[in-house]
Amino acid sequence: MTFQEYTSSVHNFEECMKCTICTAYCPVVPVNPDYPGPKQAGPDGERLRLSDPLFFNRALKYCLNCKRCEVVCPSGVKVGDLIQEARLRFDNSKPKLRDRILASTDFMGSMARPFAPIVNAVTGMGIAKAVMDGVLAVDKHRTFPKYSSSSFEKWLRKQESKQGSYPRQVAYFHGCYVEYNNPQQGKDLVKVLNALGVGVQLLEGEKCCGVAAISNRLEKQACKNAQANLEAIGKAVAQGLTVVNLSSSCTFAIRDEYPSILKLDNSAVKDSVVLATRYIWQLLESGTVELRFKKDLKPLRVVYHTPCHLQKLGWSMFSKELLKLIPNIELIPLEQNCCGIAGTYGFKKENYETSMAIGEKLFEQIRKANPDIVATDCETCRWQIEMGTGYPVRHPVSLFADALEDPLA
Amino acid sequence: MNEFDVIVIGGGITGAGTARDCALRGLKVLLVERFDMSTGATGRNHGLLHSGARYAVTDRESAAECIAENKILRKIAPHCIDPTGGLFLTLPDDDLNYQGTFVEACKGAGIDAEIIDPREALAMEPSANREMIGAVKVPDASVDPFRLCASNLLDAKLHGATILLYTEVTGFIMEGSRVLGVKTLNHKTGEEGSYYAKITVNAAGIWGMSVMEKAGITVGMFPSKGALLIFAHRVNRMVLNRCRKPANADILVPGGTVxxxxxxxxxxxxxxxxxxxxxxxxxxLLIGEGVKLSPTLAETRILRAFAGVRPLVSSDNDPSGRSISRGAVCLDHASRDGMEGLVTITGGKLTTYRLMAEMATDMVCRKLGMHVRCQTAWTPLPGAEGHSFKETADTIWRTPANKPEEPDIYGDALVCECENISVGELEAAIKHLGAGSLVDLRRRTRMGMGTCQGELCGCRAARILAREGLGDKALSDLRSFMAERWKGIYPIAWGDALREAEYTQWVYKHVLGI
Structure with missing residues (x-):
């Protein structure tokens, strides 16, 4: 027989066995009764939508796109992708101005930077929050991430010759967060890589990865960014460079969502785009480099939270293993739970309560552990945990950098 | 109490349609069905509302009947019909010259057939074979035969008819050469009954043959089995046919989710x-030929296989069955066999059921000496706009378009997640359509017809039946429901379908202990 030769359908959603484990693991289902759950929204809904597009349910917008459903699916169904694709294909309502603003991380960042102190002060004020809540439906409980007046790219460009002097080289996809909000995190990575004898280069023409544009149904914008990034990454890969990134969601978008949701072919570069933690760990494991930690490190109690997209990538062990190398550290890995923010999702007024309710399980764990600091690889998880628990949160690489001996000036 | 004007034997589409027509013409009607509605060929076919194009070249009369009925049903039963349109593809294996003959014949029969560019056809139907060399657009459509049958039964009931399901005719009550009524056995209660009527109509499909033997009459029938495969999702938007003489496995019909x-x-x-x-x-054979129409079928999950038996009639002077009419046959056994009070309506097609019912009812009226005009060609069925039952029908057959604005947390809860069937729909089917078991519910609502084939909905629906006081045989009911699902999976049990069946077995046996 030349037909039906595969044991499973090429139509991925048909491989669903209706075991419903995805719905059992969905963080939204227990807290928002309006959300039909991943099984119904994904593979079940896909069949119904194919029979009549009217079956498209607006409640799909409650999906966090956390991909936990895909992690647990025993049949390899791309449940989360199905839901995001359905939103792109069937929801023909216009994305709100608010959603455009939230999704345009790089545009907003470059606008805000020259006035960073003012912008930060204003977005932090109660009155401004009330206005954003009323006019834009950005929840008033949220504080916008602070913008930085300095640019990471500019900082790194200034040391081009220094970075070029290292025997090994990587390209760094820094993402919007490092560029506009937290250049220090990028500098921390550069410190670690330099200590390992690796010089850091910028990509030529990096754009926002587009993960926020995808979840806000700005498909065109997402594709435009993705194409620019694939070109920039392609150039670096052609020079034999690995492209590293600190953000699990940016990395996940570039590696997995570009082909699955935006239908862009990234096969030429996919394997060369990795999380910096993985790159560092593999370098250390190769035994060719040595690290020198500070001598007088105080005991540090750290809880580690695995972001959902990192769980999906399957690489959280690299972050945890790196943290374990820090002398005098007490590392408590948390049971994986969604923090509830899911990028721009939690900023939206209509999702605020859901977002905080989802996070409660994680917050409770953190409060119980009462750590000195929380470590996690995702910037939006960081905002959510800071807001939900009051504990300080940093990237594992930043903690690692702090523990390393400062280079001789 | 046991006396009627007419008794109709058979709860398929022909019997249901005849009962409705008789009731609309003011007759006191009894319908008896030995199992459930649409258990025979009515529930075992493509669900294709023929445009008639398929028969245009070979059987112009049937073609003309089809297109006329096609137009009528779109008006009286829009809730059962999905106006998909159809394409007749000429593939590289087929003779393109046939296309001209075909279109001419269609026009002759009154069928609106239009030759279109293969590229245009591909844009209309992306799943079609890209290698096609010709395409003709016709007004084919897809029809839900279960819903159509239920609508007819319901309307008959609303017009005073008595419907007895699970009631088998065990013999005729006869006086000389006249049939006075039927003796019955109720399979649920074990009760026997006798019912009298001036005329009895045999609309029992292929089983009409054995029913008539009970009256000592031979009707030469030709049981013709047709096998079909259901694919797990709606692959095509339009009905796909081959533009050649009718042959095996050359129609792909999109119906609901499959x-x-x-x-x-x-x-x-x-x-x-x-x-x-x-x-x-x-x-x-079905996969091999199907792939030619729509290549993606080679890689699409198959849900189940099923077969039905066409009630073809051997013409009376040709008992060998060589020259078989596919048109409807209405027999007056008084003139044919000297048996008064007995009429057989058989043959035909789902698409022409209304016409068959009209033919049978006309004969009944003639024999009763009545002159009442048939109204079914323009009177909407329950569930269609303009029928008083529309609102209630909407609760049984919910669509995204007629779903009420106000959410009802319990009633909207899904029982069958694959086919999106809610608690409210099942309750309405029990209340208004006489469903008494899981299989009955499936025929009335599509519950359990989706990907999981009863894995999740079986037990949930059993609970709803129990709440309505119909749960005394819940376990055996579940068993027969699941056994019937497995019957269809068995012939195609490989890959995903097999995994799903194994998983279902595990859930039932090891989790639920059934």
């Missing part, structure tokens, strides 16, 4: 009619 390829045509012994089996050869 697509159905068929059929075959094999004579089977009468004993097999109760339980027609699909053979591995038939499965191979």
């Amino acid at each position: 697509s159905i390829i068929g059929t075959t045509s094999t004579r089977v012994p009468l004993e097999e009619c109760n339980n027609p089996q699909v053979t591995p050869d038939e499965v191979n």
